[in-house]
Amino acid sequence: MKKLLIILAATLVLVLGSSGNFREYYGARGVAVNIADNNSSYIGFECPEMTLYLANGDSTGVISVKNNLGEDVELYFSTPNDILTFSNPTFLYAGEEKLVEAEFRGSQGEYTIPIDIEAFWDNGSAKIPACSVKVVDPAVRMSKVLLSGNTTVPLFTREVWKFRILVESDGNNYTILDTIPAEFEVLSIAASDGRFTTHHPGAGRSCTTKIVWDVYVEGTEFMDVTIATKHNPAGKQEFTSPGSYNLNDGAEIKGLGIVSNPIIVKAVR
Helix, strand or coil, X not given: CCEEEEEECCCCXXXXXXXXXXXXXXXXXXXEEEEECCCCCCEEEECCCCCEECCCCCEEEEEEEEECCCCCEEEEEECHHHCEXXXXXXXXXXXXXXXXXXXXXXXXXXXXXXXXXXXXXXXXXXXXXXXXXXXXXXXXXXXXXXXXXXXXXXXXXXXXXXXXXXXXXXXXXXXXXXXXXCCEEEEEEEECCCEEEEECCCXXXXXXXXXXXXXXXXXXXXXXXXXXXXXXXXXXXXXXXXXXXXXXXXXXXXXXXXXXXXXXXXXXX
């Protein structure tokens, strides 16, 4: 592989888009850098192409970065008006890759938010306009809370839980989807308003339960679901293996891509 030896005094290449590569940098001190002819990047970055649905105060991963400098690097992330707020700095060892989280601090609306990176390492520093993320703070909120039942349970023991899907809006029609995994049976469902149906794709005791809830929400509406562990196809009471289990997937508002938190329990011996 042919390599070029370049002395960098004040050179900076900027790359924009949903992903990018920082290939040349400004060194605070004169520094010689080998640049391979395959254009390997020194700081690689990528933002999610999907829309992030966040409310004020929500946190999520917003940019993936990789350190190809060959030495450790310290990264600082910023956005206009700090609408995405990072816990700076982020440290990356040579070769390390990390998904960096930020907190959304905005009001209802749609945003395209550019992210800038400032990098520091022993031999230099750089300011890198990275990529942009699309964030929507919709006029609807959804959450899921556990009303009763234990979050740590023994194996081979019947357990019962009750959880609530809570939806808040200024006034609109929504279809809420939820899935109860095959380890559980649905004992009861009660909704404050609207109409719901259930169906069971598959057959036998190993099938999941799908819930579809159509509701008009002006203010707050909720659905309470009571479930219990059931016997597996071999006739043994769930849970049969230790580990973490979702009582249900995150509930989803159809067509908006808005997904609530799941509720997770831990099975122990």
